[in-house]
Amino acid sequence: MRRFDAILIGAGQAGPSLAVRMAERGMKVVLVERKFLGGTCVNSGCMPTKTLVASARAAYVSRRGADLGVKISGEIAIDMQVVRRRAHQITMEARNGLAEWLGNMDGVTTIYGHARFETTDRVCVNGETLTAPRIFINVGARPVIPDLPGLEDIDHLTSTSILTLDVLPRHLAIIGGSYIGLEFAQMYRRFGSEITVVERGARVASREDEDVSDAIQEILAAEGIDVRTNANRISFSRGEDGIRMSLDGADFDVSHVLVATGRRPNTDDLGLDIAGVAVDPRGYIVVDDKLATNVAGIWALGDCNGRGAFTHTSYNDFEIVAANLLDDEDRKVSSRIPGxxxxxxxxxxxxxxxxxxxxxxxxxxxxxxxxxxxxxxxxxxxxxxxxxxxxxxxxxxxxxxxxxxxxxxxxxxxxxxxxxxxxxxxxxxxxxxxxxxxxxxxxxxxxxxxx
Incomplete structure (x- = not known):
């Protein structure tokens, strides 16, 4: 059994920074990451997707050049392999930069593997037991796959797997009219795909005021995106030329399906019940205003605590915990302005x-x-x-x-x-x-x- 001053489970936007701050104070810390350093933002969220958004906007601006007196001869063509390669490069630069940063930090040990609680102060990783008086959980979230008839019988995409796509879909159906789905809808429309957005609710971006939602839908419709709201009966089957999607009795032949119906926290296989850490009905770890769980010595940061689902809120979680534990301050989640x-x-x-x-x-x-x-x-x-x-x-x-x-x-x-x-x-x-x-x-x- 190896002993540390702190164990950090997950290397998203909060974990690495907290590990470094604690190591700078002379503490011996271990950072456990199941897959990739950087979490969702670096690997399947902000960085690669906004790189794709930039490519899509370049295509859009190029096509509109004549409106501003700039004449571009010839067709505006999209090389999806170059687009994908550029996004992957941005991800790898960030991921490798994190690895170098952590690797050069005295007092920080990085272990790749799956952590599972054995007691309130012990976790098992790759068959080895690690123990520390402080444990911080920063395990993020993953896409939710809804129970739709026939969905399991087709090759569908998620917001993660679509990043590996290096061909242009002929017709991309997007299930879910919220933030992730809408970004991919406009992006791939600008690349040249036919797009159908399917939303079960009455409007897209339903968290927003109705006038904002309506304006968003108008912007998308003006670019030729077909938005179907109040969709009740959605099913899929294999077609002769791709995928057959049935929507409230109407059939569509599409080439690809992206499922963008939300995310769920990666908390179901950590052994939280063994440690007695409370979670809510959706699996989010319950924390107080200083991000402490109901178990002394265990905190939860980032997407897995349900107090924010963004890179900036995850990083602010690190700032709050570090300020309170290391700088004797009194920082609270409730003090931040949501944005x-x-x-x-x-x-x-x-x-x-x-x-x-x-x-x-x-x-x-x-x-x-x-x-x-x-x-x-x-x-x-x-x-x-x-x-x-x-x-x-x-x-x-x-x-x-x-x-x-x-x-x-x-x-x-x-x-x-x-x-x-x-x-x-x-x-x-x-x-x-x-x-x-x-x-x-x-x-x-x-x-x-x-x-």
């Missing part, structure tokens, strides 16, 4: 509450909305789709949330996130003087339109 982006083009940047959530909170709510057509940057680039919206408390003047669906919305939203984090009232922020011409310059005007 994220949907990387269709134009992107959606989101912060805080939706208008619907704010209205249901019992507050007196103020809302202001402006079209992106009012933004000089958007008009200059001829990309005026979308709008900005901000929600505030009428009594306290507190900014409650915002949505920027438009060009550079994923960057412009940070001005709102920073203001919310600092507790700045909208009545103060509305008199800031932003730089022209930018997307952010409309924010003060947006805030002055509260009513």
């Amino acid at each position: 994220y982006a949907l990387y269709i083009d134009p992107p959606l940047g989101r912060a805080g509450m939706t208008e619907r959530e704010a209205a249901s909170s019992g507050r007196k709510v103020l809302v202001s909305r402006r079209p992106m057509a009012r933004v000089g940057r958007a008009k200059e680039r001829d990309e005026t789709r979308g709008f900005m919206k901000v929600v505030a408390d009428a009594d306290t003047k507190e900014i409650l949330g915002a949505a920027i669906l438009g060009i550079e919305g994923d960057e412009a939203i940070h001005g709102v996130i920073d203001a919310m984090s600092a507790g700045t009232r909208y009545t103060d922020l509305q008199w800031s003087v932003p730089i022209h011409p930018t997307v952010s310059e409309l924010i003060p005007t947006l805030l002055r339109g509260m009513g």
